[in-house]
Amino acid sequence: MLTYITIPVGAFQENCRFLINQENGSTVICDPGDNARELYRLTEKYHxxxxxxxxxxxxxxxCGGAMELARLLNVEILGPHRDDEYWLHNLDMQASMFGLESRPPLTPHRYLEDGEVLDIPDIGEKILVLHCPGHTPGQVCFYFKESGILLSGDVLFAGSVGRSDFPKGDPEQLISSIRNKLMILPDETRVLPGHGGESTIGEEKRENPYINGYFG
Ligand SMILES: [Zn+2]
Ligand SMILES: [Zn+2]
Structure with missing residues (x-):
């Protein structure tokens, strides 16, 4: 079984997550958006x-801290889907929009495909890749079946859904991604979004007005 810790990073308090195999300390880091050095120090502190x-x-x-952290840790960056190349190659434009420090374009070691299963050494659990376009075209969510965890990025939030008014966003596609890829997961699945608090699939099925059609 995996345990996880959440470290909000950067100006947008994005939830960076460490998924940790409790038996051997092997870890996968999801979405290190900022504070690469601080995240690196945490990995050292907890071995x-x-x-x-x-x-x-x-x-x-x-993804703003991903390249620096990958260099410090000497590990690969996996994902997102290739359809997010537009965003990954325009990190400097994104930074200047928000008055943040400029970043070079990011090319991950490997892009991921819908339905792909990641088998990362020593993690002890496979990770299913779910391509969920709508917030961005190449957004993926990560499903850890054994631990019952979904990393939902900016697709699904507790009681809400991601914005779809950015360039290349698509509100209908977003809702159909959520309905067809995420709402079919077991109700007890813990939903860990990219911002804000946690939820479960069952709770979102019952309570989330965006998915239930009240807002079209
Ligand atoms: Zn975000
Ligand atoms: Zn986003």
Whole structure:
């Protein structure tokens, strides 16, 4: 079983997550959006053996610290889907929009495909990749079946959904991604979004007005 810790990073308080195999300390880091050095120090402090960095999408608040952290840890960056190349290659534009420090374009070691299963050494659990376009075209969510955890990025939030009014966003696609890829997961699945608090699939099925059609 995996345990996890959440470290909000950067100006947008994005939830960077460490997924940790409790038996051997092997760790996957999802969405190190900022504060790479601080995250690196945490891995040292807790003697974590980081095996990979995984990215949900190409927005700066999620991937802005990925290259520096990958260099410090000497690990690969996996994801998101190739359709987020537009965002990953325009990190400097994203940074200047928010008055943040400029970043070079990011090319992950590997893009991910819908339905792909990641088998990262020593993590002890496979990770299913779910391509969920709508917030960005190449956004993916990560499903840890054994631990019952969904990293939902900026697709699904507790009681809300991601914005779809950015360039290349698509509100209908977003809702159909959520209905067809996420709402079919078991009700007890813990939903860990890229911002804000946690939820479960069952709770979102019952309570989330965006999915239930009250807002079209
Ligand atoms: Zn985003
Ligand atoms: Zn975000």
């Amino acid at each position: 974590l053996k980081v095996k990979a960095i995984i990215l949900t999408h190409g927005h700066l608040d999620h």
